[in-house]
Amino acid sequence: MRMSRYFLPVLKETPSEAQIVSHRYMLRAGMIKQSSAGIYSWLPLGYKVLKKIENIVHEEQARAGHLPMLMPTIQSADLWRESGRYEAFGDEMLRIKDRHDRDMLFTPTAEELITDIFRSHVNSYKDLPLTMYQIQWKFRDEVRPRFGVMRGREFYMKDGYNFDLTKEDALHAYNRHLVSYLRTYERMGLQAIPMRADSGAMGGDNTHEFLVLADTGESEVFYDSAVTDLTFGDREIDYDNVEQCAGVMEEFTTKYARTDETHDEALFNAIPEARRKTARGIEVGQIFYFGTKYSEAMKATVQGPDGKPVPLHMGSHGIGVSRLLGAIIEASHDDKGIIWPEGVTPFHCGIVNLKQGDEEADGACEALYKSLTTSGLEPLYDDRNERAGGKFATMDLIGLPWRITVGPRGLKNGVVELTSRRTGESEELSPEDAVKKVAAIYAEH
C-alpha cells in the first residue's frame, strides 16, 4: 500500500478522552474513531489488525476441529425467557421492540440460540461430539463504557459452544479449547495466562480466564511466577488425543494463578516468597464447562446408546477479538507508539523514502515495494512529500515491526537501512538482502 492512497488520519495531539495508552494510540494512529459512547468505527488500519486477529482465531479453531457458523445479532426475547436470562441479564442487555412490537434484543452471547439450533437438528448421540463457534458482533450496554475497544458497548467476539454426551467428553472439549487458546494467543505475540475464575451468571464451576499481564488491567491477579516461564511453542497437538490435551491443561493450570475473585490467601502463601506475584491483568478470553444447565432448561437432549434421552453436557468459550487489539497494545508499546508483534502487524514492513522526488530514491523504493510484494509481504510505502522526521514519527506511532529507510546517501554505497521497531537497532544492507531478511523473519510467523 502506498501512503498517498491510504486513509491514515494520524493525530498529532493526544485525545483528552483517552485514559489508557492503547486507547490513545489507537485514536492517534487513525485505527478507530468513536461514533458514539463505547461504539467505534474501524478505520482501514484498525480494520486490518482486527482481521489479522480474527484470522488467527479462525485458523486455530479449524485446527481444533471446531466448525465456524454465524448467528444473527438481533434475536427474539423468547429463547431468553426460556433459559430465564431475559430478566436476569439486567440493563446491560440492549432491548428492542420491532415494528410489530415484538421483544427483540442485540445478543450479548448466544447460549440460548445455539442450544435451540442444536435441539432442532440433533437427535442421536451418534452425531456427537460437536463444537460450533462464531466470530460476531455483540452488544453490552455498559453504563460507563471506557478504555476504547477494551470496554466498548459494541464488540467483536469469538464465542464457541460444545455439545457432548458425557461430562468426561465435555471436559475434553474444555481442555481442547484451553490448548487452542494458548496457541492462539501465542501467535499474536501475547502471553495469556489461564487463571481459575468465577463462573458468575454462566453457571458451572469449571472456568478459566486468560489474562494478559499489564498495568492497566482491570483485574487484580495473584500468581506463581513459574507460570510465566511456560510457553506453548511449536509442539504438535492431536486435538483428538484426550490425554495429550489433559496434559497441557495440567501443565498450564496446576501452578497457582488466580484473579481476585477466586484468590485463596492460604494457597498463595504456600508458594515460595520469591515466586509470589501480584499484578494487574487484562482478560482476553474465558472458557466454561457448565454441564446441563442450558440443555435441561431448554430440553436439549439426544437419544443415548440405550435409547433413553440424555441432556447434553455443554460449555462455552470466548475470545474478545476486538478487545485483543487493546490488550496487545497495552502489552507492546513504548513512548513513540505501538510495537506490533509480527503475527498481527497490519503491514509487514514500512518503506520510508528520505527524498521523495529524487529519481534514484523513488526508483529504489518502487523496486523494494515490488520485491517485498513478490515475496508475499505487504509493505506500507510512505511516498508522501514530507520531512523524514514526520515519516519516522508516523511509522513509529503505527508500529510496524520493520522499517526500510531509503536515501540518496546510502544508495550511493548500494545500501538501505533496516530498522527494528522493537529494539531500534538498524543495519545497512543491500536492498536484496533487506528483503531477504524481512521475508525470513515472517517465514517464522
Place this chain on the structure above:
Amino acid sequence: MRMSRYFLPVLKETPSEAQIVSHRYMLRAGMIKQSSAGIYSWLPLGYKVLKKIENIVHEEQARAGHLPMLMPTIQSADLWRESGRYEAFGDEMLRIKDRHDRDMLFTPTAEELITDIFRSHVNSYKDLPLTMYQIQWKFRDEVRPRFGVMRGREFYMKDGYNFDLTKEDALHAYNRHLVSYLRTYERMGLQAIPMRADSGAMGGDNTHEFLVLADTGESEVFYDSAVTDLTFGDREIDYDNVEQCAGVMEEFTTKYARTDETHDEALFNAIPEARRKTARGIEVGQIFYFGTKYSEAMKATVQGPDGKPVPLHMGSHGIGVSRLLGAIIEASHDDKGIIWPEGVTPFHCGIVNLKQGDEEADGACEALYKSLTTSGLEPLYDDRNERAGGKFATMDLIGLPWRITVGPRGLKNGVVELTSRRTGESEELSPEDAVKKVAAIYAEH
C-alpha cells in the same frame, strides 16, 4: 471435511414456509435456520458459501483500489437527523433506546456515518480521491420478510462510498465500481446486467442496478437481448484509467436494459422485435452518484486548489452479499438441488464411498482425500454408514459441482468415477487422474 464430523442437518421434507426454490434448498441443505421472522442463523455450510462470496467481493474491491473498513451496526440517531433521513426512513428503520434513553438505530446504510468520518479527518483536496467500503450486517425492519435470505431483515451487505473533488472524478469512481462489480458477479458464475434504475430516496440521477435474470425475481425488467451476449471475461483493467473504465461503462450500459421503474416504452419499441425481451430479475447490487447531497447537508468540504472550501462529490455502491446466495441458487439449480458455480462452492469436490467399512474402498477414499487436500482443494468426504442412494441425494442437494464416487467394483479395475453435478456426466478415471482433472478445473477459478 469428513461428513461424520460436520454439522449438515439436511431435511427430507420441503419446509412449508418456503415459497421459492432458493429458500427451500437453503433450508433443506442445512445452510440456514430461521431464528425469527426474516432473521437467520448461518449453519456451517451456508456460512462457508457466505464467506466465499464475501472474499470475492473483498478481492475485487482491493483490485479497484478501494479501502476496507468497518462501521458499527448501532449508531446514534443524531447524524441521521443532520441529513434529514431519521424521519424520512420510516418504519423500516429499527429504532432503539439505550439504557440512558438515547435514540439509537441499527444501521440500514451508512452515508451519514462515513461522511462524518470523512469531514472529521480530511481537509484538503490533496487527500482525494478516496473510496472506502465495508461488508457489515444491516437491518431493515421489513413489514413482511420473505423468500429467505433474499428479503430478510438482518442482512449482510457491502456498502462503499467515494469522495471526490469534482463531478468528473466522481463519475470515474462510478465507472470504476461498475467495472469491479461486473468482475465480481462473473467470478460467482452470475450474469448480472446493469440496468438504469430509479434513485429513489438516495437522491441523484446516476444509478444502475445489477440484475440477475430469474423467474422468481421481484422486478420486471425490459432489455435488448444483445446485453446478455456481453461478458467481462478476463480482460485486464487499469482502474486508474479513466477512458478504459468509461469504455466498459459504455459497452455494458448503452443497449437498452431497464427495470419497470425507468422503463420507456418508446425506446424499447425501437429495438428490433426479435431482441425485445421482458423478464424478471433479482437485484444483487446498485451504484449511485448523488453529487453533493450529503456533503452539503453535513458540511463535508475540503479546501480546493484555490484555498476555497468545496463540497465533496459522493456516490455509494452496494452489493447484497447474503442475498447473493439466494440469487445464485435461483439462477443455478435443478429438481435435485443446488448446483454451485465453481467460484463459490462450499467444498470443491465430494467423495462418496459406496461401501463404507470395506478396507479397500475406505483406503482409496482416504488417499483421495489426502491427495485433493494436498492439491489445495477442500473435499467433503461422505464417510457415513449410509446407503449409496442417500449419499448421492445429499451430494446432489448441497450442490458441489464435482463428485468422485469410489466403490469396490471400480477399484478392481483401478478406477473411480468423476461426475459433474451440472451435466450429470460421469467418466471413469484412475484416482490420480481424477484429482488432476479436478485440480485443473479449479485452477481456472
